[in-house]
Amino acid sequence: MEKTIANKSVNINDEGYLTDFSQWDKEVGTEIAKEEDIEMTDKHWEVIDFLQDKHHKEEALSIRGIKKSGVINIKEFYSLFPGGPLKKSTKIAGIPKPKSCI
Amino acid sequence: MKNLVILGAGTSGTMMANHLISRLPKKEWKITIIDQYKTHYYQPGFLFLPFDIYTTKQVKKKGKKFIPKRVRYLQEKIELIEPDKNRVHLEHGETLDYTILIIATGTKIAPEEIEGMKGPKWHKNIFDFYTYEGSKALRDKFREWKGGKLVVHITEMPIKCPVAPLEFAFLADSYFKNKGMRDKVEITFVTPLDGAFTKPKATKALHYLLEEKKIKEVTDFNIERVDFKNNKIIDYADTEVEYDLLVTIPTNMGDALIERSGMGDDLNFVPTDKATLQTLAHENVFAIGDATNLPASKAGSVAHFEAEILTENILRYIDKKPLKEEFDGHANCFIETGNGKALLIDFNYTHEPVEGTFPFPGVGPLNLLKESRMNHMGKMAFRWIYWNMLIKGIHIPFVSATMSEKGKHFEEVK
Ligand SMILES: Cc1cc2nc3c(=O)[nH]c(=O)nc-3n(C[C@H](O)[C@H](O)[C@H](O)COP(=O)(O)OP(=O)(O)OC[C@H]3O[C@@H](n4cnc5c(N)ncnc54)[C@H](O)[C@@H]3O)c2cc1C
Numbered sequence: 303m304e305k306t307i308a309n310k311s312v313n314i315n316d317e318g319y320l321t322d323f324s325q326w327d328k329e330v331g332t333e334i335a336k337e338e339d340i341e342m343t344d345k346h347w348e349v350i351d352f353l354q355d356k357h358h359k360e361e362a363l364s365i366r367g368i369k370k371s372g373v374i375n376i377k378e379f380y381s382l383f384p385g386g387p388l389k390k391s392t393k394i395a396g397i398p399k400p401k402s403c404i
Numbered sequence: 405m406k407n408l409v410i411l412g413a414g415t416s417g418t419m420m421a422n423h424l425i426s427r428l429p430k431k432e433w434k435i436t437i438i439d440q441y442k443t444h445y446y447q448p449g450f451l452f453l454p455f456d457i458y459t460t461k462q463v464k465k466k467g468k469k470f471i472p473k474r475v476r477y478l479q480e481k482i483e484l485i486e487p488d489k490n491r492v493h494l495e496h497g498e499t500l501d502y503t504i505l506i507i508a509t510g511t512k513i514a515p516e517e518i519e520g521m522k523g524p525k526w527h528k529n530i531f532d533f534y535t536y537e538g539s540k541a542l543r544d545k546f547r548e549w550k551g552g553k554l555v556v557h558i559t560e561m562p563i564k565c566p567v568a569p570l571e572f573a574f575l576a577d578s579y580f581k582n583k584g585m586r587d588k589v590e591i592t593f594v595t596p597l598d599g600a601f602t603k604p605k606a607t608k609a610l611h612y613l614l615e616e617k618k619i620k621e622v623t624d625f626n627i628e629r630v631d632f633k634n635n636k637i638i639d640y641a642d643t644e645v646e647y648d649l650l651v652t653i654p655t656n657m658g659d660a661l662i663e664r665s666g667m668g669d670d671l672n673f674v675p676t677d678k679a680t681l682q683t684l685a686h687e688n689v690f691a692i693g694d695a696t697n698l699p700a701s702k703a704g705s706v707a708h709f710e711a712e713i714l715t716e717n718i719l720r721y722i723d724k725k726p727l728k729e730e731f732d733g734h735a736n737c738f739i740e741t742g743n744g745k746a747l748l749i750d751f752n753y754t755h756e757p758v759e760g761t762f763p764f765p766g767v768g769p770l771n772l773l774k775e776s777r778m779n780h781m782g783k784m785a786f787r788w789i790y791w792n793m794l795i796k797g798i799h800i801p802f803v804s805a806t807m808s809e810k811g812k813h814f815e816e817v818k
Pocket residue numbers: 411412413414415416417438439440441446447448449450451480481482483508509510511533534535564565568659661692693694695702703704705706707737738
């Protein structure tokens with residue numbers, strides 16, 4: 303599916319996650335965050351950086367990983383991305399929603 | 405003499421000992437296997453023990469019975485692996501040198517990871533059923549329980565046999581119905597995932613089961629702590645779920661041995677090539693089963709498929725041939741749905757659980773993704789197959805290590 307976000311045409315899946323990370327930039331991230339009612343701050347971006355870095359190293363993302371990230375603790379993570387923090391933050395980061403194996 | 409050492413004599417280690425004994429030349433190779441326990445547990449039986457469906461005798465046997473005579477079998481705790489020195493240290497000081505090492509130390513529960521879980525109420529009104537002790541204690545509790553709020557809870561993924569918690573909820577529904585007290589028991593299923601089934605396809609096909617059995621669902625619940633004084637579990641978003649009886653699947657982790665040896669990830673699982681089963685850090689060290697970090701199910705059936713491929717790759721490694729990149733994450737498991745029925749699902753790294761028939765395309769007799777009595781018989785027969793064929797490394801007829809696409813209806817995972 304194609305969608306225009308921050309005046310850029312990007313490809314997304316049915317849940318609204320970017321399917322091609324190369325189409326991501328900070329403006330796109332900011333727009334997606336707005337749709338989720340999140341106003342991005344430096345702290346938010348620090349988390350996004352961390353997640354993207356993990357993703358590029360092909361390391362699985364989990365709540366536990368956040369705990370050990372040294373970037374923030376889980377309570378802060380929840381308050382920055384209320385609701386489903388891992389789902390929302392990965393969406394803003396332009397990376398796939400973490401999936402867990404059956 | 406060259407040494408092949410297997411760490412852990414559970415499902416995977418025992419299978420590897422049986423496969424390799426006939427494949428490695430006797431004159432050149434000595435095989436040693438080490439486990440801390442005398443008993444080999446049939447873990448899938450821990451699901452049935454709490455409901456008095458299996459007896460304690462049916463789920464444990466002496467490990468020695470299943471280890472070939474020519475294999476040296478040591479009962480001791482493994483203290484440390486020194487992969488750079490090709491050496492393993494045992495608890496009482498013995499050291500073993502190896503040419504090839506197979507890590508098969510599995511995964512175990514770590515309730516101490518969550519505040520309040522392994523406190524004064526552990527095995528009083530907070531139980532696990534992933535250990536023999538937990539499962540048996542829960543059986544005794546159920547026998548006298550008068551009812552109330554039963555919460556079945558998953559702490560975090562990954563866990564071994566990921567469908568077991570849901571099967572547990574289904575079996576609890578039948579159990580209390582049969583006892584004539586279902587109206588006194590409220591069953592709630594609490595999961596960190598966004599649905600009770602971990603694969604979207606299965607969720608769609610199977611959600612009706614939860615409704616039919618009146619099992620409530622709480623999703624996206626990432627537990628922060630157990631408030632054992634007030635009988636509540638609390639998550640990071642401050643959502644609370646009250647219980648009278650909590651049955652939890654604690655965090656699953658690899659053995660502390662892996663951490664001590666500096667060979668694991670955050671959860672002490674060993675980073676392993678997902679197609680060849682060679683560890684990423686050391687070419688003469690292989691890993692199999694629950695101990696690996698593979699993105700496949702942690703299940704006995706998966707370990708069974710892995711064992712066939714790993715055996716082949718060890719022989720190739722010895723012959724200095726390129727390893728077969730063959731393992732596709734194939735898993736098939738029965739899902740017990742209560743009332744003498746079960747489902748069967750079949751999937752791999754790239755395919756969602758499929759509908760169709762198994763193992764014979766178009767014939768079955770087992771139905772994939774559909775509830776049936778035949779599937780339940782399959783699940784019960786699995787115990788016999790486990791003790792008599794699976795861990796002895798006998799090939800199970802018609803079931804292949806990689807997934808067959810015949811007679812199944814597919815959808816690729818995107
Ligand atoms: C409740 C439940 C239901 C299940 N249902 C199913 C099912 O229906 N179908 C299915 O296919 N699978 C099922 N499973 C999963 C299956 O039992 C496991 O995936 C399988 O046993 C994994 O085998 P393994 O050899 O990798 O690990 P294990 O069988 O756990 O063996 C690991 C061994 O290593 C030993 N060990 C570890 N560390 C040390 C150390 N430091 N020193 C000495 N020894 C050590 C342990 O004592 C243990 O014997 C279920 C599991 C549970 C708990």
